[in-house]
Amino acid sequence: MRIPDHPTLILRMLQHRLKKLSTASPILAASLATYRRPCGQPSCRCHRGGPLHAAQHVTFAEGGKTRTVYVPKSLLPEVRTWLAEHHRLKALLHEIHQLTVALLRARARFLKLKAGRR
Numbered sequence: 001m002r003i004p005d006h007p008t009l010i011l012r013m014l015q016h017r018l019k020k021l022s023t024a025s026p027i028l029a030a031s032l033a034t035y036r037r038p039c040g041q042p043s044c045r046c047h048r049g050g051p052l053h054a055a056q057h058v059t060f061a062e063g064g065k066t067r068t069v070y071v072p073k074s075l076l077p078e079v080r081t082w083l084a085e086h087h088r089l090k091a092l093l094h095e096i097h098q099l100t101v102a103l104l105r106a107r108a109r110f111l112k113l114k115a116g117r118r
């Protein structure tokens with residue numbers, strides 16, 4: 001992202017991004033992982049040395065600990081959109097932060113110029 005010097009241009013970029021901050025989607029700050037496990041069927045080949053079944057869970061940090069929540073296959077598409085929404089908002093927040101820093105610098109520069117003219 002190229003950040004302009006002029007505060008008006010910075011503000012315009014900021015407002016454009018601030019509008020995109022709202023969402024109606026659930027947001028999941030986690031990572032999706034695949035793991036292998038035996039199923040609940042005692043007669044299944046997975047209990048007799050056969051290949052295990054792939055399953056998905058999400059992991060995230062909570063209070064300094066890693067938490068894991070199982071994701072049923074049927075919920076995978078929806079969970080992926082929740083994860084994608086978190087990525088989108090995280091990137092957006094980072095850009096908003098960068099633009100706000102630039103705005104602060106531009107305004108401080110402006111005040112310094114104004115003070116110098118007195």
Ligand SMILES: [Zn+2]
Pocket residue numbers: 038039040041044045046047053
């Ligand atoms: Zn099995």
